[in-house]
Amino acid sequence: MDKHSKDIERQPGFFTIDVEDYYHIIGVSGTPPVKSWDNIPSRVDKGLRALFELLDRHQTKATLFFLGYVARRHPELVREALSLGHELASHGMYHREVRLQEQDEFYLDATESKKLLEDIGGVEVIGWRSAGFSINRSTPWFFEKLIEAGYKYDSSIVPNRMSHNSLLNAEPTPFPIHTDNGKILEFPIGVADLPGSKISMFGGGYLRFFPKGLIKQMAEATLAKRPLLIYIHPRELDPRHPRIEMNALRKLKSYINMSSVPDKLDTLLNLTDYTTLGAYYARYGN
């Protein structure tokens, strides 16, 4: 709308999508076991196509962290995403939390999903996001293994999470992480700066919870200083998807205000120019 008429220089936005189905939610009582997934009706295409339309309206390219399982079940969605100019990245094979894996299991998951996505898409995959942002002190090998598996960047750090901050003293802006295996670029999840604290506001349940006016104001303040990273899931654009069994608090967080999502995303997409994490890496990664 008015993004090109702004008289101030703004940082870019990153629009990221975790491409998983509604039944892949983790850490709740109702998550079905992997062996039953093939028998559960899939709806990931509905929300993903709604996101494709939204992005097309804004002439914006996104980074899509595909679950390997979803890519294998819907290779046509991988090819469609690439034909629309979006970036293909990995969200692991089966949405398993990193902190629940041994390093060898994690390495296999990271390599298997990378190869699968590359075989389907015919492009190189260099980006990774962990299921549920699930790295912590029990996964000190995480970045080394990711580099060993061939990844060039990661986007799993939430800079206001105690467990992530104690790990890395994580900054809210893209930063390199140095390991014995070399260097990897981290794209932290977007947070809003409030006096004395950083608040998650630009993705998932937080985006649905906070009012649009506040989100816009905080996004503008962020963009004056650093890139803004948004994350979203296809199910959030598919309000009629079946509900998974979970406790009342988590239910509130998972399903609140879903109808507000398209309008909030429109607002955020109007604030600046967006680029993919891969394109940003190509330009500034070294």
Ligand SMILES: [Zn+2]
């Ligand atoms: Zn996920």
